[in-house]
Amino acid sequence: MRICVLGGDGYCGWATALYLSRRGHRVAIADNFLRRQWDFELGVQTLTPIAPLAERLRVWQELTGETIDLFTGDVCDYDFLSSMIDAFRPEAVVHFAEQRAAPYSMIDRKHAVFTQVNNVVGTLNLLFAIKEIVPDCHLVKLGTMGEYGTPNIDIEEGYIKIEHNGRSDVLPFPKQPGSFYHLSKVHDSHNIMFACKIWKLRATDLNQGVVYGTVTDETSLDETLINRFDYDDVFGTVLNRFCVQAATEHPLTVYGRGGQTRGFLDIRDTVRCIELACLNPANPGECRVYNQFTEQFSVMELAQMVQAAARKLGLNVEIDHLPAPRVEAEAHYYNAKHSKLIELGLRPHYLSDSLLDSLMNIAIRYKDRIDISLFLPQVNWQNSRNQRALPLATAQRKTPVATPGGD
Amino acid sequence: MRICVLGGDGYCGWATALYLSRRGHRVAIADNFLRRQWDFELGVQTLTPIAPLAERLRVWQELTGETIDLFTGDVCDYDFLSSMIDAFRPEAVVHFAEQRAAPYSMIDRKHAVFTQVNNVVGTLNLLFAIKEIVPDCHLVKLGTMGEYGTPNIDIEEGYIKIEHNGRSDVLPFPKQPGSFYHLSKVHDSHNIMFACKIWKLRATDLNQGVVYGTVTDETSLDETLINRFDYDDVFGTVLNRFCVQAATEHPLTVYGRGGQTRGFLDIRDTVRCIELACLNPANPGECRVYNQFTEQFSVMELAQMVQAAARKLGLNVEIDHLPAPRVEAEAHYYNAKHSKLIELGLRPHYLSDSLLDSLMNIAIRYKDRIDISLFLPQVNWQNSRNQRALPLATAQRKTPVATPGGD
Numbered sequence: 001m002r003i004c005v006l007g008g009d010g011y012c013g014w015a016t017a018l019y020l021s022r023r024g025h026r027v028a029i030a031d032n033f034l035r036r037q038w039d040f041e042l043g044v045q046t047l048t049p050i051a052p053l054a055e056r057l058r059v060w061q062e063l064t065g066e067t068i069d070l071f072t073g074d075v076c077d078y079d080f081l082s083s084m085i086d087a088f089r090p091e092a093v094v095h096f097a098e099q100r101a102a103p104y105s106m107i108d109r110k111h112a113v114f115t116q117v118n119n120v121v122g123t124l125n126l127l128f129a130i131k132e133i134v135p136d137c138h139l140v141k142l143g144t145m146g147e148y149g150t151p152n153i154d155i156e157e158g159y160i161k162i163e164h165n166g167r168s169d170v171l172p173f174p175k176q177p178g179s180f181y182h183l184s185k186v187h188d189s190h191n192i193m194f195a196c197k198i199w200k201l202r203a204t205d206l207n208q209g210v211v212y213g214t215v216t217d218e219t220s221l222d223e224t225l226i227n228r229f230d231y232d233d234v235f236g237t238v239l240n241r242f243c244v245q246a247a248t249e250h251p252l253t254v255y256g257r258g259g260q261t262r263g264f265l266d267i268r269d270t271v272r273c274i275e276l277a278c279l280n281p282a283n284p285g286e287c288r289v290y291n292q293f294t295e296q297f298s299v300m301e302l303a304q305m306v307q308a309a310a311r312k313l314g315l316n317v318e319i320d321h322l323p324a325p326r327v328e329a330e331a332h333y334y335n336a337k338h339s340k341l342i343e344l345g346l347r348p349h350y351l352s353d354s355l356l357d358s359l360m361n362i363a364i365r366y367k368d369r370i371d372i373s374l375f376l377p378q379v380n381w382q383n384s385r386n387q388r389a390l391p392l393a394t395a396q397r398k399t400p401v402a403t404p405g406g407d
Numbered sequence: 408m409r410i411c412v413l414g415g416d417g418y419c420g421w422a423t424a425l426y427l428s429r430r431g432h433r434v435a436i437a438d439n440f441l442r443r444q445w446d447f448e449l450g451v452q453t454l455t456p457i458a459p460l461a462e463r464l465r466v467w468q469e470l471t472g473e474t475i476d477l478f479t480g481d482v483c484d485y486d487f488l489s490s491m492i493d494a495f496r497p498e499a500v501v502h503f504a505e506q507r508a509a510p511y512s513m514i515d516r517k518h519a520v521f522t523q524v525n526n527v528v529g530t531l532n533l534l535f536a537i538k539e540i541v542p543d544c545h546l547v548k549l550g551t552m553g554e555y556g557t558p559n560i561d562i563e564e565g566y567i568k569i570e571h572n573g574r575s576d577v578l579p580f581p582k583q584p585g586s587f588y589h590l591s592k593v594h595d596s597h598n599i600m601f602a603c604k605i606w607k608l609r610a611t612d613l614n615q616g617v618v619y620g621t622v623t624d625e626t627s628l629d630e631t632l633i634n635r636f637d638y639d640d641v642f643g644t645v646l647n648r649f650c651v652q653a654a655t656e657h658p659l660t661v662y663g664r665g666g667q668t669r670g671f672l673d674i675r676d677t678v679r680c681i682e683l684a685c686l687n688p689a690n691p692g693e694c695r696v697y698n699q700f701t702e703q704f705s706v707m708e709l710a711q712m713v714q715a716a717a718r719k720l721g722l723n724v725e726i727d728h729l730p731a732p733r734v735e736a737e738a739h740y741y742n743a744k745h746s747k748l749i750e751l752g753l754r755p756h757y758l759s760d761s762l763l764d765s766l767m768n769i770a771i772r773y774k775d776r777i778d779i780s781l782f783l784p785q786v787n788w789q790n791s792r793n794q795r796a797l798p799l800a801t802a803q804r805k806t807p808v809a810t811p812g813g814d
Binding site for chain 2 (some may be wrong): 109151160164177193197198381
């Protein structure tokens with residue numbers, strides 16, 4: 001089918017675009033390269049050396065014969081977005097084109113406002129573009145498990161039946177997001193539900209857990225196709241960061257007691273979930289919500305698994321407990337449902353020693369690119385102010401690139 | 408106490424500012440006069456001839472000896488907002504400074520995006536300004552009963568205890584707002600809850616019902632102090648519009664069957680509720696939600712009440728059922744709690760024949776200003792598109808000012 005991947009140059013977007021292309025779909029990417037600009041702003045870089053998108057797409061075409069169309073622009077620019085939708089006529093639009101890091105949204109007021117405006121306006125534009133141009137097109141929107149927070153009851157997939165004073169209704173699951181970024185996704189979810197109701201659009205809101213891993217069958221075909229691997233305190237996800245820390249025998253940085261429990265998934269499952277959603281579209285007027293993760297872990301459990309896997313590779317790794325930069329419960333009940341994508345056919349890649357080995361080996365391979373000053377959290381939820389001097393790198397990151405391995 | 412009224416030139420804001428001033432509080436108004444600009448954009452005007460704000464404030468000072476400070480600017484401009492907060496040092500900030508009309512937000516994409524960005528950014532700015540400058544200040548934020556939609560269960564005041572699979576938690580009441588405007592208030596509510604949690608701010612979110620009436624003890628002191636009275640299809644509230652229609656013996660325009668049930672309150676109760684919230688601040692870290700209305704009515708019940716009251720004044724008024732421009736249930740369960748402001752001391756002005764008489768007499772007094780072409784809904788929820796040609800007035804409103812009374 002014809003599928004647009006908005007944000008197709010990013011971590012999940014790139015892997016998804018290649019997977020869909022290889023599975024025989026006609027794929028177009030839209031991207032404005034803001035994600036790459038944020039690396040410059042923060043003075044960080046992905047562990048893996050990623051090629052410019054045009055080069056990635058050229059190599060993909062050479063290797064597979066498949067062409068992925070590229071539209072360069074910003075989904076917040078309605079003229080760009082609508083002309084792209086009009087030109088490509090997608091049957092499904094996969095929307096990754098948002099600012100997706102909680103710490104980035106908490107740097108200061110300007111980053112909070114940017115994150116909410118960017119994400120909310122991009123999604124509003126997309127809803128209007130679909131409605132006006134391709135009303136039968138299926139919106140596959142990336143939400144986050146972080147929309148739910150950590151309620152003391154089981155988390156359902158988007159909706160919950162509530163019995164109250166002798167009556168009952170199925171209502172949107174109450175949301176308690178934990179950052180201005182997570183809030184932006186809650187705003188999106190409400191906007192999408194409303195648009196589906198009034199305009200009979202089709203939408204699937206994928207509340208994704210924390211993604212780990214970097215390699216997929218497609219990105220490993222050639223080094224030019226290599227995917228991002230973020231390990232810094234702002235854009236890095238926890239398991240990837242732990243593996244890079246372990247590879248350098250740096251202590252694993254657990255925030256607080258480490259009882260924070262979340263849903264996780266392998267990036268190879270992300271791409272499959274997206275395809276499953278596209279192949280099984282929501283009905284007109286339906287705003288379907290799937291919880292997209294495969295396993296729950298606490299941060300401390302992950303740290304211990306990485307520590308054990310590192311030991312087998314001869315790496316000696318401690319676990320450090322840092323003051324928690326976020327305002328969140330350090331231990332809590334957590335039981336989130338995630339059966340709907342399984343019912344559609346997902347066969348999970350569960351977290352394994354071999355995956356951890358693979359991640360640590362990637363870190364060892366690119367050890368010259370590791371900057372250990374990026375391991376420590378610099379954005380504190382309680383300290384947000386109007387404007388923090390930027391770039392962070394100039395102000396605070398003086399540590400030269402470290403020689404890894406404890407040298 | 409020292410109270411800032413953001414949006415103090417508007418319908419509720421003006422009445423509130425005067426009430427608080429007369430009750431002995433030190434009041435400052437901030438406004439950017441966008442509300443007056445929207446009248447120009449839409450080609451409409453308030454039934455009552457409102458004076459420029461500077462003149463209103465001068466007369467108020469002459470009559471009462473009380474000075475209300477005026478800060479002219481936009482809460483979306485952080486430099487303006489923060490310098491105002493810094494200069495005035497409020498103990499409470501009452502935040503009315505939002506785009507508050509559902510139809511306005513549904514005109515087209517640009518109005519939807521404007522409404523959400525304006526409302527969300529203004530409130531985010533205010534949260535940061537309070538946190539940085541006056542962290543003990545109490546935020547009194549106007550939300551709307553429309554955030555809840557019409558669930559098939561009783562509506563609680565902001566939070567609901569949910570029992571689920573043998574566990575329970577008190578969670579934010581699920582929201583099903585019915586326009587891009589109502590959605591913006593839901594976004595605000597989530598942002599405020601989060602800010603209170605992480606920064607220990609104090610907030611009261613007042614989910615207000617549909618306000619009717621225009622006269623308060625303060626605005627009636629002098630004609631220069633007269634308040635807005637909107638009866639047009641975009642900014643007019645339903646009961647005010649019915650009274651203007653009745654005064655001209657125009658049929659009352661009920662949308663669909665008229666079973667839409669909502670909470671209503673007299674503007675004299677709005678101003679008292681605001682003061683009650685200010686006098687009884689939330690605790691640090693608390694985001695308190697009150698449902699601010701005094702009675703529930705269906706639209707058809709209101710139409711029949713107005714029809715009966717009109718008959719006593721010798722006015723012969725029909726009830727017309729128009730196709731519903733909104734996507735909403737035309738008949739539904741509705742039972743919303745509203746006891747918390749009563750517990751704080753609110754003594755409601757219930758809807759009465761004398762209030763309806765008063766509204767119809769105001770309409771008769773200003774009959775030369777009535778434009779009956781403004782009675783009919785022109786914004787349809789299902790027809791939103793990227794951009795509608797503006798102003799509406801030029802494109803569609805050709806009817807000259809009507810002679811009222813069926814002449």
